[in-house]
Amino acid sequence: MISMHLTREEEKMYAGEEGPAVEKCMEILVALGDIYGAEKLVSITSAQISGVSYKTIGDAGLEFLEDLSKDAHVKVPSTLNPAGVDLKIWRELGFSEEFTKKQLAIVEAYQKMGVSTTCTCTPYLVGNVPTFGSHIAWSESSAVCYANSVLGARTNREGGPGALSAAICGRTAKYGYHLEEERHPNLQVEIDTSVMGSDFGAIGYMVGNQVGGGIPYFKFKKSPSTDQLKWLGAALASSGAVALYHVENTTPESKWALKFIENNKVEKLSIMRNDIEETKEKLSTTNEKPDLICVGCPHASLEEIRKVAETVAGRKLKNMLWVCTSISVKAASDRMGYTQIIENAGGKIVCDTCMVVAPIEELDYKVVGVDSAKAANYVPNMCGIDVVYNDLENLIIEDK
């Protein structure tokens, strides 16, 4: 028998009164709730769904989604994680027609279910912005970290099918990060040096390794920007299983979290400049110069694209440059003229996808340069390609 308590309405959904898709999705939510020891479900206001790239979910995933889309529809605003190709300029970027066809079919199945096909890992930059304290079901690890930490919303690290089920039922199992008592910090991290750029990813990578699934509380010399928090969280979530962190005087729960730091003996970690430099070196698998530079992991904000444009303006790059972002942010970049500046330098704004989920191993690149610790962590394993981790300026080779 199941252990969780369901409301009368939920019982009906579980029994199939809202059709077979809702029935199956409720069964998934209840099973997950039972596994994690949840007492009940909680209504959600937003979902972010992973399991989009054909490279990761394959024919099995495509078939499941096509089946489900016959009678399923999401109940809350839902956005989609990056796909395996740029849905528009895939041919220009060198992706195969065979792969793209399957990819488009996957996106179409989600669209049929009412999921917004913005295909981005930064849904909070394209209007999927949960409010403080709201319960949500998000499944992209870097977005989970951002939503919990920077926005103060509440989500576990959902799996793709779990998040989709939650979107279709408008609920998720209430356990873990949905509960206040599960949001206490359990490691304090003091950064004893001024930091910028790729330092944040390196710090996140280092602390993620140390803390695993824990909740770090950071003290920086200066309050980080939202972009810097995005890089920090993405790295924390990729080397560890971090879903929430606090930053003193910056993130919305930090004052509340500080009480636990003061009251308890929370283990303390100090990070110096040489720790950061060592980690950066470890994140590169080669000393060679990259033939492809990928920035925008997680997907670039308009401000990041502005900085890329500023860096490459008037130069001719010898290496290919991809700036990964969402279709919405690209539209703003087009209007601001940043896209043109980047294209004039030989680069491209790539939408809907990224270096982690695209089959870049099928293209002719040998070494990928990234300014994201998350990408540096994943690319060698997922694509079997060498990676160099550094700031954009240091990755560029100029054609003089």
Next chain:
Amino acid sequence: MIKCRKISKGCAKGEVILTKYPLSFLGGVDPEKGVVTDSNHDLYGKSIGGKILIIPSGKGSTVGSYVLYQMAKNKTAPLAIVAIEAEPIIATGAIMGEIPMVDHPESDIYNLINNGDQIIVDANLGCLKIL
């Protein structure tokens, strides 16, 4: 009769294939043939299709759920799954593929059940029976 917890509804009767080691469906099982392809696993080379799989737990990538679904579509999936402790990958995959599944058996099934035994798994009632 051994009481269990329901994970994925349904009922099945069949021959047991048993392992004491967790299994990753992504990369560890060929969904076309239903054969275990992980050479470090004790079920290596054996077919789990059409049998009742007794396993401590799943492991590996979440994409494993989709693999289990594809096995169900290809008719190479286990008839039912009995886990000691279900985890999200295998549980979600079983529900997606409509494969009956239970966990938390009340007795020590590794002592009571052997490979080749015939059992019934009734997830709806939350129990299994050794025939």
